[in-house]
Amino acid sequence: MRSVWPLVLPVCSALLSANLSAQPTETTPATSAPEMPTEAMNSCLQASIPSAAATMTVAELRQGCQLLYEQQLQSAGESELQEQQVSSEDSTGDKGERLLKRRMTLEALNRANRFMLTPHKINYFFPASYTRTPNESxxxxxxxxxxxxxxxxxxDFQLSIKILLREDIFGDNGHLYLGYTNHSLWQLYSDADSAPFRETNHQPELILSFTNDWEFLGFRNVLNDVILNHQSNGQGGLLSRSWNRVMLNSVFERGNFAFALNPWYRLPESAQEYPGDPDGDDNPDITDYMGKFEFNAAYQRKDDIYSVMLRNALDGDNRGALELGWSFPISSNLRGQLKYFKGYGHSLIDYNVDLEVFALGIVFTDLF
Incomplete structure (x- = not known):
């Protein structure tokens, strides 16, 4: 298993992280959130300046402090808040733009805080993940x-975080992040053994991220990433699985709808001289099953988020994967999710096996 510096970012990079708060419907008048008290605002501004992005204006700092204040009120259950004061234009469906701006503002507010680990992809715990034909071979x-x-x-659970290494590399744009995602499959209900972790996939990434604001066919391109990605299951011998990729990730949004295009190029490795050779390619045919790109999309309707993921190899065999998700609020800081997966690559050990998986659990950081 040979390792090159890695990076991957499914649509989550620009969309993922903050939990949804309530959204007004067309028939319900929107209510504005209470203003943060002046003394608390001043204290927040003083505390935020050292860790905020250098390019943030005073107005953006104030907006970030107000968003943090609203989150605190929601968590405490002191008020039923809307995310921002909604104008008459918002009833036509421009909620998605405000959600993306909200997340990016909160990230910028804490960008230089070395005590802050920012959510990267979706963080979740599914205590119930079921497949009729587990891959035992x-x-x-x-x-x-x-x-x-x-x-x-x-x-089935996933932990995904990132931390800023350097900001504003190219003038007022270009932020370099180190990301890490851990995806584990835990045989929690096994009667034959002591509930082992049968598979853990490690995915460190180096991400060069550029914010953007141009439109194409009515969709606004908000983020573009160049990613160096390594993914491995940390095993040795015949159970070893790994690959290295250079990836691009472009995120677009329009109203309550957002999607990301994520093509990649697999970095070549030398062939194994013998089965289990640690210096050779563990899985030379992985792109035939995991594909050459990923498409992620999400739509928010009221408090629910509906998502879809598609992967494909773009060859005659038409291999790949489909994942459908529905997440819904449970509390002010937790969401439930029902997920369906069909295809190849549910994990690295299963990259060349067609699986159908149903999962139900809790999401800690969602798409918006």
């Missing part, structure tokens, strides 16, 4: 008896 081929009889139900 890699463990049987490797004489791993403890995982040769997998439970059809398991727990």
């Amino acid at each position: 890699p463990y049987r081929d490797n004489d791993n008896e403890s995982l040769s009889d997998l439970s059809k139900a398991e727990a």
